[in-house]
Amino acid sequence: MTRVDRMALGASWAVAALTVAFLMTPLVVTVAVSFADSPVYSLPPPGWSLRWYEAMQRRSGLADAVMLSLNLALVSTAISLIVGAAAAIAVARGRFPGREAIATFTVSPLMMPGLVVGVALLQFLREVGLRDAYWSLLLGHILITLPFVMRTLLAAMTQFDFSLIDAARTLGLSWPMAVVKVLAPNLAPAFLTAGLFAFLASMDNYPISIFLTDARNKTLPIKMLQYLEEQPDPSLAAMSTGLILLALIALIIGSRTVGLNRMIQG
Amino acid sequence: MNAENRIALLAAPGLLYLAALYALPLALLLTESLRDAEGALSLAAYVEFFADPFNRGVLWRTLRVAALTTLLALALAYPTALALSRARGWAQTAILVAMVLPLSVGVIVKAFAWSILFRANGAINGALMGLGVIDAPIRMLFTETALIIGAANVFLPFMVLPIYAVMRQLSPALPEAAATLGAGPFFRFFRVTLPLTLPGVIAGAAFTFSLSVSMYVIPSLIVGERQQTLSMLIARSFLFLRDEQLGATISAILLLIAIAVVLGSSWLAARVTGGRP
Numbered sequence: 001m002t003r004v005d006r007m008a009l010g011a012s013w014a015v016a017a018l019t020v021a022f023l024m025t026p027l028v029v030t031v032a033v034s035f036a037d038s039p040v041y042s043l044p045p046p047g048w049s050l051r052w053y054e055a056m057q058r059r060s061g062l063a064d065a066v067m068l069s070l071n072l073a074l075v076s077t078a079i080s081l082i083v084g085a086a087a088a089i090a091v092a093r094g095r096f097p098g099r100e101a102i103a104t105f106t107v108s109p110l111m112m113p114g115l116v117v118g119v120a121l122l123q124f125l126r127e128v129g130l131r132d133a134y135w136s137l138l139l140g141h142i143l144i145t146l147p148f149v150m151r152t153l154l155a156a157m158t159q160f161d162f163s164l165i166d167a168a169r170t171l172g173l174s175w176p177m178a179v180v181k182v183l184a185p186n187l188a189p190a191f192l193t194a195g196l197f198a199f200l201a202s203m204d205n206y207p208i209s210i211f212l213t214d215a216r217n218k219t220l221p222i223k224m225l226q227y228l229e230e231q232p233d234p235s236l237a238a239m240s241t242g243l244i245l246l247a248l249i250a251l252i253i254g255s256r257t258v259g260l261n262r263m264i265q266g
Numbered sequence: 267m268n269a270e271n272r273i274a275l276l277a278a279p280g281l282l283y284l285a286a287l288y289a290l291p292l293a294l295l296l297t298e299s300l301r302d303a304e305g306a307l308s309l310a311a312y313v314e315f316f317a318d319p320f321n322r323g324v325l326w327r328t329l330r331v332a333a334l335t336t337l338l339a340l341a342l343a344y345p346t347a348l349a350l351s352r353a354r355g356w357a358q359t360a361i362l363v364a365m366v367l368p369l370s371v372g373v374i375v376k377a378f379a380w381s382i383l384f385r386a387n388g389a390i391n392g393a394l395m396g397l398g399v400i401d402a403p404i405r406m407l408f409t410e411t412a413l414i415i416g417a418a419n420v421f422l423p424f425m426v427l428p429i430y431a432v433m434r435q436l437s438p439a440l441p442e443a444a445a446t447l448g449a450g451p452f453f454r455f456f457r458v459t460l461p462l463t464l465p466g467v468i469a470g471a472a473f474t475f476s477l478s479v480s481m482y483v484i485p486s487l488i489v490g491e492r493q494q495t496l497s498m499l500i501a502r503s504f505l506f507l508r509d510e511q512l513g514a515t516i517s518a519i520l521l522l523i524a525i526a527v528v529l530g531s532s533w534l535a536a537r538v539t540g541g542r543p
Contacts, residue, residue: 004451009352012345016353019346019426020364022419026379027371029389033382041382044389083280090277102277104532109288111473112524113480115500116517120291123298143288146280197369204372207482207497211504224374225483240375247370251363260362264427 027244034237041234055235062239065223068137072219073202076141077149077195083142084149084194089179092157106150109143114207117143122211133217140208145198152197156190189258196254196263200247292521299518311515321499325519328496331413332479336425338418339474340467343425347466350426351433365423373420377487380416381407384488408489416488417478424477425470432466464538472531476524496520 034052036045056062087106091099109117118140125136160183168178184191206221213222227236254263302308315321350361368376383389384406391403406412436459444454482497494502496516503513 002451008451008455009349012348015342015345016349016361019342019422020360022342023364023368023422025383026376026419027368029379029382030375033379041385041388083283086276087280090273090275094273094277096271096274102281104528105289106280106284108528109284111476111528112292113476113497113517113520115480115482115497116295116521116524117288117292119500119504119513119517120295121287124287124291124294127294139287142283146284150280200370204374206374207480210501221372221374221483225486228374228378228487236378240371240378243375244367244371247367250370251367254366260359260366264362264366264430 030237030240031244033234034241036234039233052234052238055233056238056242059227059235059239061218061223065218065220068134068217069203069220072137072141073145073199076138076145076202077198079142080145080149080198081191081195084146084153085191088150088153088157089183091154092160093162103150103154107147107154109147110151114205115211118208118211121208125212133212133214136212137209137217137219140212141202141205144202144205144208148198148201149194152190152194153187156187160187189262192254192258193263196250295514296518296521299514311511312519315512315515315519324494324496324499327410327493328479329523331410331417331485331495332475334414335417335421335478336471336475338414339422339425340471342418343422343429343470344467347426347429347433347463350430351436365426368420369423373483374487376420377416377484380412380419381487384412384416408492410489410493413485413488413493417481417484420481420484421474421477425474428469428473429463429466432463436462461538465535468531468535468538472527476527479523479527480520 032045033041035048035050037047037049037051038045084106087102091103121140121143122136125131125139130136130139164182164186165175165178168182169175173181204221205219206225209219209222213219218226224236224239251260254260299311300307300309302310346361350358353361385391388406390406391400394400395403440462441454441458444458449457480497481495482501485493485495485498486501491498496519500513500516500520503509503516507513
């Protein structure tokens with residue numbers, strides 16, 4: 001290693017440290033504000049208190065929004081995992097033309113503007129006569145979760161050795177049983193990662209949901225943005241700290257079972 | 267029907283779903299924007315949109331913010347990915363946690379935290395005044411710089427991860443071999459490391475650009491109504507003005523930008539890899 005190499009590596013370590021600090025900044029701010037004894041977000045706060053955690057519980061409609069978001073995220077992720085796994089097997093194992101195009105198409109919603117997808121879906125559902133907010137939201141959230149699942153599962157399946165399935169079939173298992181008994185356990189980390197990121201994307205989505213809600217069905221992000229406009233006190237920071245804690249628990253479980261490195265590689 | 271063809275059928279449910287509820291609605295939206303009030307084919311809506319200097323300004327601002335966000339994210343992400351590919355032990359864990367934890371926190375929370383930091387009485391102004399860099403608070407909230415910093419913060423993991431994925435597979439033996447053959451450090455970086463990691467850079471940049479060009483929550487919390495972007499114009503025309511024709515036109519423009527990014531980046535990636543997968 002020459003002197004220039006060492007300097008370059010040292011510089012990249014410095015940037016990496018800066019990046020870590022930069023990425024953690026909004027989380028640290030949120031947690032700090034949530035424990036502040038002041039309604040005006042001064043940092044560092046004049047004193048510490050738990051009053052915003054009490055105020056959070058008095059927010060009306062919050063529990064409903066959390067339940068609706070959890071419901072949508074769980075149902076849409078489950079559907080996407082099943083539909084997405086089937087499609088990923090077809091692309092990875094099949095020998096038909098257009099597999100590359102199918103892969104690009106199924107992942108492409110990730111890069112399309114959410115508001116535009118939401119508007120287009122709203123106008124289409126109005127056209128076909130579906131007016132129920134829950135079902136509209138669910139259909140929309142499958143559009144959010146499916147591409148996340150496809151991206152992770154496609155990458156994992158193209159690495160999977162499908163001759164294991166052939167071996168299982170030679171030993172007498174049917175195709176569906178071979179998939180359940182051989183492919184699923186082997187690709188469990190990929191399924192877990194795909195499910196986790198799809199779930200989080202659904203919980204966090206604002207642009208698609210905003211067009212599909214009605215007054216009675218508001219998802220958590222919509223409710224949160226509404227609070228920020230109407231009554232922006234730090235009880236929102238308290239709620240966000242709760243979400244950070246949940247994410248941290250999920251991350252610890254994920255790193256113990258799958259490993260952080262495998263998690264981000266999918 | 268043989269086994270190979272039956273496997274193709276497994277893709278049918280997902281493809282039909284996306285065709286019916288994603289591709290078809292977007293295609294209808296696009297054709298809608300190409301029709302005038304009588305339903306005849308016309309570019310009138312686009313002509314009207316581009317005739318207004320305010321709209322041209324919004325389009326230009328949207329593209330500029332997205333480009334600068336992508337550049338800032340890339341400047342931080344490439345060295346970070348390089349360090350991450352060499353990191354072991356706790357350093358590796360620290361960088362990976364910093365990537366994944368913010369991803370799981372939600373964009374509203376993060377954008378709101380930045381809006382707190384950028385306030386006139388916020389922590390950044392306080393720190394700068396404490397250090398004696400400035401005498402009076404400077405306006406940061408509602409500026410384009412604040413928006414770019416906030417957006418780069420939210421999208422940074424999407425830039426680091428694809429670059430890291432490629433870099434991790436890059437054998438350290440390659441630059442070493444180049445060194446053995448007498449290549450200097452700059453030659454090795456620009457002719458060996460950079461070209462081999464370019465597919466990751468293209469994937470990350472394309473993803474970051476398409477996320478920032480269509481972001482809605484971040485600008486509405488950091489710059490508000492003062493500096494509109496295309497997404498904010500779309501939301502305003504549908505949700506407040508109820509002007510569906512205008513909304514459809516702007517949606518179509520944003521959609522065309524996104525499609526151009528997808529096609530352009532896959533064309534670039536194919537050129538860079540020279541047909542290799």
